[in-house]
Amino acid sequence: MIVCVCNNVSERKIRLAVDSGLTSMVELRDELEVGTCCGKCHACAKRVLRESLADM
Ligand code: FES
Known part of the structure; x- marks a missing residue:
């Protein structure tokens, strides 16, 4: 699912970023x-x- 249409950021991309350490x-x-x-x-x-973050 695309979360940010303007910048083409998917839910998956956000989850991967959180997995790599982003928290905010x-x-x-x-x-x-x-x-x-x-x-x-x-x-x-x-x-x-x-x-x-809750899933981690
Ligand atoms: Fe994310 Fe517009 S949809 S800035």
Whole structure:
């Protein structure tokens, strides 16, 4: 599933980033550019981040 349409970031990409050590929205933004355009994906990206961290 695509989370951030503007920057073509999928849920899988976010999960892989969390697996590699990222733990915050700031880090996801810096690494994958999630939410850096229209910002509509912020809530969804945050949920995926939270779920990914919980699954670890
Ligand atoms: Fe993520 Fe627009 S959908 S910045």
